[in-house]
Each structure stands twice: as C-alpha cells, then as structure tokens.
Amino acid sequence: MKIKIITKLSYVLVLYLLIACQPKKTTETVMKPTDPHSYAQPAEARVKHLHWKAAVDFDKKIINAVATWTIEANADADLITFDTKGLSIEKVTLNNDAPTEYRLADADSTLGQALAVMLKPGTTEVSITYHTSPEAEALQWLSAQQTAGKKHPFLFTQSQAILARSWVPCQDSPGVRFTYDAEVTVPKDLLALMSASNPQIKNATGIYTFSMKQPIPSYLLALSVGDIAFTPISERSGIYAEPSLVDTCAWEFADLEKMIAGAEALYGKYQWERYDVLVLPPSFPFGGMENPRLTFATPTILAGDRSLTSLIAHELAHSWSGNLVTNATWNDFWLNEGFTVYFETRIMEKLYGKDYAEMLASLNLQEVKEEIKSLTDEGHAADTKLKLNLDDRNPDDGVTTIAYNKGYYFLRTIEEQNGREKFDQFVKDYFTQNAFKVMTTEEFIPFIKNYYQSKFTIALPDSLFNDWIYTEGLPSYCPTPVADRFTKVDETLTQWKSGKAIQTEATSKWSTHEWLHFLKNxxxxxxxxxxxxxxxxxxxxxxxxxxxxxxxxxxxxxxxxxxxxxxxxxxxxxxxxxxxxxxxxxxxxxxxxxxxxxxxxxxxxxxxxxxxxxxxxxxxxx
Known part of the structure; x- marks a missing residue:
C-alpha cells in the first residue's frame, strides 16, 4: 500500500524510509534516527506497552503472533515506525481493528526493514498480525537430539543487540522502554517462559500468560519453550533447566540468594521481584543473558565445583546496571558492561573474600590486554576506546572485553583515587536517580563530575575521562590487582620454567582461576x-x-x-x-x-x- 504524504515531517520520514531506508545511504539533508541501529523515530511516536499473543509452531519453526502496541504520538505525527527483520506482515490495524495503510521499506542485511504505519487522529493502539521466518536470527530451534533429554524440541531467543526485530515488530533500540504482557500457546508437553512473571510447572492447556510491569528495552524481550523443570533456591529465586539437569544446576547455584542479598546490601533494593535462572542447552551463544526476572545461562558454567558462578553474579548485577539504567545506544555499551563487571566483582568479594575477587580482576586484566593487542593488530585500534562508533556496523562488533574489562578498570580507578566509600555512595545514587531511564556517555560524564563536586567537593579532571573513554588502549596508571593466590601460582611457574618438576601437592587445592592463570602464563x-x-x-x-x-x-x-x-x-x-x-x-x-x-x-x-x-x-x- 502507498502512504499518503500529509506533512513536511512525514515527507522527510517517508522519503527516508522508502527511498533511502538504510542509514549508510543517507545524506545530510535526510533525517537520521537518533539510534543508528534503529529506524524508529520515538521523538515523534513511541511504543509504551506490548500485548503479545502468539502460538509457537515447532513443525514449521515459526511463531504466529499479533503484536498490539499501546503508543504515544505527537499531535501532528501521522506515522509510527517499527523495526522488523524477516517478518511476514499479514495485517496492520489501529485501535478497534480499524484498517490503516502501511509500508515495508527495502531490506538491509543488518538492520532489516522499516515498517511505517499511518496513524489517524486519536490513535492509541497499533496491532500487527504477522509470523516469523524459520531463519529468524533471534530464534534457535533445537531438535530433540540437541537437548539433554533427547525427547522434546526446544526453543530459545537471543534478542541482544538488535535481533528482537526478527521475532517481534518493535522499536528495537535500547533507548525505548515499554511494559508488556503476553499469551503464548505451545505444545502441551512443554513449558513456556519469558522475561516476565513465570509459571513454575506445566499446565494441561499449553497456554501460558505473562506480565512484565517494569519498562524494559526490546533487547530484553525473551522467550524459551521446552521440557523444563523448576527447583526453588529461596522464596524469590530458583533454577529452571531440563529435568535431567535441574538438580545439578541447583547445587551449582546454591549461593543464588546470597548473591541477591549481597547485591542489595551494596547498591539498593532489587526491583524486579523475582530472580530466576534458566540453564539452556549448550548451543546458547553467550555465557549468560540478563533477561529481567529470568537470566538465560550456558551449561558451560556447570563446573561441578561452583568455580564459574561469577557469571551468575554478572547477570544478577545487570538487574541494576543495564536493566535498570540502560545504555541509550550500542555506542555506549560500556555503560552497561563496565558497571556490571565492577558490581559483579564486588558481589564476589562480599561472598568469597578480596583475594578471590582479585583473582577475577587479574584474569580480566589479562583478557583486556590480549583484546587490545588483537584489535590493534587487526587494524581496529579505535574499538579499544570505551565510547564506540558503530554507525554503519553491526553492534555485535562492539561486544568485546573492552566494554567489560576496560570499563571495569575505569570505574575502579575512580574508586581507588577517591575512596571506595564515596564511590559506593555514587553508584547507589546513580542507580536510584536514573532507574528505568537511559544514559549516554555524554550525559554520564557531567553526572558523575557534578555528583563528586557537590557531594565531596572533588573535581574529577577532564583528562581522566579522555584517557579512559576517548583514548585507545589502557592508560599507564591502570590499577594492578594483587592476588596472593596468583603470586603462589607464579612461584610454581618460575620453578617449572627453571626445569624443576611441579609436585602435585603444590597444585592440589588450586581453583579453576589458578589453573587458568597458570595456563595463560x-x-x-x-x-x-x-x-x-x-x-x-x-x-x-x-x-x-x-x-x-x-x-x-x-x-x-x-x-x-x-x-x-x-x-x-x-x-x-x-x-x-x-x-x-x-x-x-x-x-x-x-x-x-x-x-x-x-x-x-x-x-x-x-x-x-x-x-x-x-x-x-x-x-x-x-
């Protein structure tokens, strides 16, 4: 269908969507989205709440769904723009099923297609009937043979960074937050879970309802369907996994409630009601994904000795850094991950002691130095800055240890230079004052500078931010962690390099971290x-x-x-x-x-x- 051109603003937008339609092809005269990885124009019309009704079809490997968005639009806005990728749009209506005109722009290999929907005066709802593609990039369809139980198929989503658009038409930018509820129909012998309120047992109908009352960005939309069992850890936390693994997982994550309580003691109340963990089949591409209320985790952290559970502390920390205060675009990814690694390390220190945390920090420093060398050797030294420029690139290019570990050491530098007590007060207030909001690097710098000046009469120098955020590599004054247990490993390594055999008594009590330090050196x-x-x-x-x-x-x-x-x-x-x-x-x-x-x-x-x-x-x- 063709869209009627009503105003000059609409003309510019439609021209952008239907003629240019790819940010990399725009010129100075064409309106460019605030987020380079989204076609949405939330300043004109934005989504506020999603009602999602869906049916999961394992035979066809598709989801049939209706996404009904409650929206807010400027009085003179005549269209709203959604991000889609590979979706087959069947129908779009407004309010009480009133027909409207819409148009899908040409496809971009990374960004997908813009969906422009004409609005009418008083429009408060847009309903999009559609189905996903079997090749939808966010959806991983597993056969029964690819699961632990070998009896039932499995589905999970991975929406970060810009893959939510491949299973839900949305304004797929971390700068746009919304609440949602859902009704999902799945095969009756399977359980459905989302990043929302969740069932703990299967029902007889295969129909499950969900509610997420706190506003989230689209990359935190999540769905999983499979033969899944649940074991509680505490009144507000528990473990989901395939039945044959759930007890093993519950043992591995026995300290889950202690982690939540430790995090709250540091930086304020957990604001998402429950914190559960779903351990997925091994094809999951990340260590974990911080979906609100339901962290998705890889089974590769099931070490049998609870030595790799810092990953759970990391995903839990995201409940504050990332989920509560979110990077506005993927160019500001370090704001999510740097704070999270810092918070994670503090949680592990609180639970297991400073030397344990310093081992983690030491491994992080080794990793980031290796990453800096690798990126520099490959001609991507600019990607070793904290503030990224990912325009015209896939935002996944920014998912390196730079955002995580260089971000951590930047924050640790501020803590060490000015005192931990002051930094803890800042971080707690940062989360509280910016809860359920988005943050850019350019907003963060004056925020922390003003905070330290007004609260502590401390002037944080501009050079600090330039050295860490806008300069390649690590500053010469990067903190050096001191891990006594690694010092003993180094002594053993020195003996080995001199030709002396290592006695098993010297290594019998080494943790995974000590062995990793040994191997890496x-x-x-x-x-x-x-x-x-x-x-x-x-x-x-x-x-x-x-x-x-x-x-x-x-x-x-x-x-x-x-x-x-x-x-x-x-x-x-x-x-x-x-x-x-x-x-x-x-x-x-x-x-x-x-x-x-x-x-x-x-x-x-x-x-x-x-x-x-x-x-x-x-x-x-x-």
Missing part, C-alpha cells in the same frame, strides 16, 4: 615432552571445565599436541558459546592443516550454533 612454545608432563599434572585433556578445555585447547593446537584434538572436536561440536568457539577456531586456522580441520568441524557443528555465533564464525572461516 605458560611459554608460547612447548615441547611434546613438556605438553605430556603438563597434561599429566593438570589432567587438562580429561577436564569437563569449559574454561580449562578452551585455554588448554589453544595451547595444544599451537604446539601440535594431537592427543587433545578429538576432545577439541567434540567440544566445538557440542558447545555454542562464542567466547570458547572463537579462540579455538582462530588458533586452528593459523595453519593449512588446522584450517582444514576447522572447516570440517564447523561444517558439522554449524547447525547447532545460534546466529550470533554463526555470524562471527562465518567471517572468521570464510
């Missing part, structure tokens, strides 16, 4: 005899710990220790977490023989990976 080149001796010492090839397998696997590939190759192939085939896939595949492709093996493994494993992982690996292995 081994020489790049090792003899086969040394590899055999190291493997005997740490039993790395036998390990079921994903962090250890990855670190050891990289060393084994680099040094041609072929004994580990079958383990690496099995691991890559059955694990979808991008953090582990990228370093192993990257090391394999450095030699012709390794690239041949990598290609062979990837051909078999690719159907098991989520789009987020595939998008990165396709580029790597092209």
């Amino acid at each position: 081994l020489p790049d080149t090792l003899t086969q005899q040394q590899m055999v001796a190291l493997d005997k010492l740490g039993k790395f090839t036998e390990s079921g710990n994903a962090e250890i397998i990855t670190a050891w696997g990289v060393i084994a590939i680099r040094n041609g220790y072929e004994k580990v190759y079958p383990k690496i192939e099995t691991f890559l085939t059955n694990t979808g977490r991008r953090k582990f896939l990228m370093p192993l595949y990257s090391e394999l492709i450095k030699t012709a023989e390794g690239k041949k093996l990598a290609t062979s493994i990837y051909t078999k494993a690719r159907p098991n990976y989520h789009f987020v992982a595939v998008n990165s690996l396709d580029k790597l292995l092209k």
Whole structure:
C-alpha cells in the first residue's frame, strides 16, 4: 500500500524510509534516527506497552503472533515506525481493528526493514498480525537430539543487540522502554517462559500468560519453550533447566540468594521481584543473558565445583546496571558492561573474600590486554576506546572485553583515587536517580563530575575521562590487582620454567582461576615432552571445565599436541558459546592443516550454533 504524504515531517520520514531506508545511504539533508541501529523515530511516536499473543509452531519453526502496541504520538505525527527483520506482515490495524495503510521499506542485511504505519487522529493502539521466518536470527530451534533429554524440541531467543526485530515488530533500540504482557500457546508437553512473571510447572492447556510491569528495552524481550523443570533456591529465586539437569544446576547455584542479598546490601533494593535462572542447552551463544526476572545461562558454567558462578553474579548485577539504567545506544555499551563487571566483582568479594575477587580482576586484566593487542593488530585500534562508533556496523562488533574489562578498570580507578566509600555512595545514587531511564556517555560524564563536586567537593579532571573513554588502549596508571593466590601460582611457574618438576601437592587445592592463570602464563612454545608432563599434572585433556578445555585447547593446537584434538572436536561440536568457539577456531586456522580441520568441524557443528555465533564464525572461516 502507498502512504499518503500529509506533512513536511512525514515527507522527510517517508522519503527516508522508502527511498533511502538504510542509514549508510543517507545524506545530510535526510533525517537520521537518533539510534543508528534503529529506524524508529520515538521523538515523534513511541511504543509504551506490548500485548503479545502468539502460538509457537515447532513443525514449521515459526511463531504466529499479533503484536498490539499501546503508543504515544505527537499531535501532528501521522506515522509510527517499527523495526522488523524477516517478518511476514499479514495485517496492520489501529485501535478497534480499524484498517490503516502501511509500508515495508527495502531490506538491509543488518538492520532489516522499516515498517511505517499511518496513524489517524486519536490513535492509541497499533496491532500487527504477522509470523516469523524459520531463519529468524533471534530464534534457535533445537531438535530433540540437541537437548539433554533427547525427547522434546526446544526453543530459545537471543534478542541482544538488535535481533528482537526478527521475532517481534518493535522499536528495537535500547533507548525505548515499554511494559508488556503476553499469551503464548505451545505444545502441551512443554513449558513456556519469558522475561516476565513465570509459571513454575506445566499446565494441561499449553497456554501460558505473562506480565512484565517494569519498562524494559526490546533487547530484553525473551522467550524459551521446552521440557523444563523448576527447583526453588529461596522464596524469590530458583533454577529452571531440563529435568535431567535441574538438580545439578541447583547445587551449582546454591549461593543464588546470597548473591541477591549481597547485591542489595551494596547498591539498593532489587526491583524486579523475582530472580530466576534458566540453564539452556549448550548451543546458547553467550555465557549468560540478563533477561529481567529470568537470566538465560550456558551449561558451560556447570563446573561441578561452583568455580564459574561469577557469571551468575554478572547477570544478577545487570538487574541494576543495564536493566535498570540502560545504555541509550550500542555506542555506549560500556555503560552497561563496565558497571556490571565492577558490581559483579564486588558481589564476589562480599561472598568469597578480596583475594578471590582479585583473582577475577587479574584474569580480566589479562583478557583486556590480549583484546587490545588483537584489535590493534587487526587494524581496529579505535574499538579499544570505551565510547564506540558503530554507525554503519553491526553492534555485535562492539561486544568485546573492552566494554567489560576496560570499563571495569575505569570505574575502579575512580574508586581507588577517591575512596571506595564515596564511590559506593555514587553508584547507589546513580542507580536510584536514573532507574528505568537511559544514559549516554555524554550525559554520564557531567553526572558523575557534578555528583563528586557537590557531594565531596572533588573535581574529577577532564583528562581522566579522555584517557579512559576517548583514548585507545589502557592508560599507564591502570590499577594492578594483587592476588596472593596468583603470586603462589607464579612461584610454581618460575620453578617449572627453571626445569624443576611441579609436585602435585603444590597444585592440589588450586581453583579453576589458578589453573587458568597458570595456563595463560605458560611459554608460547612447548615441547611434546613438556605438553605430556603438563597434561599429566593438570589432567587438562580429561577436564569437563569449559574454561580449562578452551585455554588448554589453544595451547595444544599451537604446539601440535594431537592427543587433545578429538576432545577439541567434540567440544566445538557440542558447545555454542562464542567466547570458547572463537579462540579455538582462530588458533586452528593459523595453519593449512588446522584450517582444514576447522572447516570440517564447523561444517558439522554449524547447525547447532545460534546466529550470533554463526555470524562471527562465518567471517572468521570464510
């Protein structure tokens, strides 16, 4: 259908949507969205509440749905713009099913299609009837064989950064928040869960209702459907997982309530009512996803010794940093993740002591230094700044350890230079005063400067922000963590490098973190005899710990220790977490023989990976 041009504003918007329709093709005379990764124009008309009625079809691998948006529009606004990607739009109506005109713009490979809907005076609701594509990038459809139980299929979503538009037509920008409720129909032997109020047991109808009363951005929309069981941890927290794994998961996350209470003691009341964790099948591409009320987690953190649960502390911390105060665009991603790593580290310190937290911080520093070197070597040194420029790029390009760990060390610098008590007061007030709002880097800088000046008569220098936010790499005065337990590991390493054998008594009580520090500081080149001796010492090839397998696997590939190759192939085939896939595949492709093996493994494993992982690996292995 054609859209009627009524006002000059509409003309500019429609011209942008229907002729230019891709930000990278705009000129100075064309109105550009505030968020470079969204076609929406929320200053003119924005969504406020979503009522989503959907039916999940595993046979066709689609979701049939009606998205009814309550909206707010300026008096002179004649259209509202949504982001979509791969959706088949069947009908669009206003208010009480009144017909209207709409138009889908041409598709962009990253941003999808703008959906422009004509409004009429007094329009308060827009209903969009549609179905998703079997190739929807946010949706991971798993066969029964890809689950632990092997009996039922499984579905989960991953909306961050801009993939929500592939399963719900929305204003897909972190700067737009809305509440939602939903009614979802699924096969009767499966349970549906969302980032909202959730059932804890299956019902007889397969119809489940949900409510999210706190406003969220679209990247926090989440859905999962499968053979899922629930085990409580406390009155306000619990674990969802496949039935065969739920008890194992509950044991691993036994400290969940302690984490919530510890977080509240630091930075204020948890504002999302419940905090539950869903442990997904292994194809999940991230360690965790901070969907409100229901963190999605990878099974790769099931180490059997609770050593990797800092990831849960990280996702819990997002309940404040990210979910409560959100980066306005993906160029400001560090505001979400830097605060979260800082908060996570403080939670772990509160629960397990300062030396434990310093081990985590030390590993973070090693990781960010490696990332800076890698990005610089690849010609992407600008991406080592905290403030990113992701215009005309996929926002996933900004998902590196820079936002996380450089962001953490920036905040830690402010704490150490001016005192922890002052910084804690600032962070608590930052979350309270900006709750359910969005933040840009340019708004954050005057906020913290004014806070420190008014509260403590401390002038934070401009150079501090320039050095950390707008300059590549790490400043020379980056804090250095002191982990006594790592000092002992270093002593053991020094002995080993001098030719002395390591006694098992020296390593018998090492945690995962100590072993990782050990592995990361081994020489790049090792003899086969040394590899055999190291493997005997740490039993790395036998390990079921994903962090250890990855670190050891990289060393084994680099040094041609072929004994580990079958383990690496099995691991890559059955694990979808991008953090582990990228370093192993990257090391394999450095030699012709390794690239041949990598290609062979990837051909078999690719159907098991989520789009987020595939998008990165396709580029790597092209």
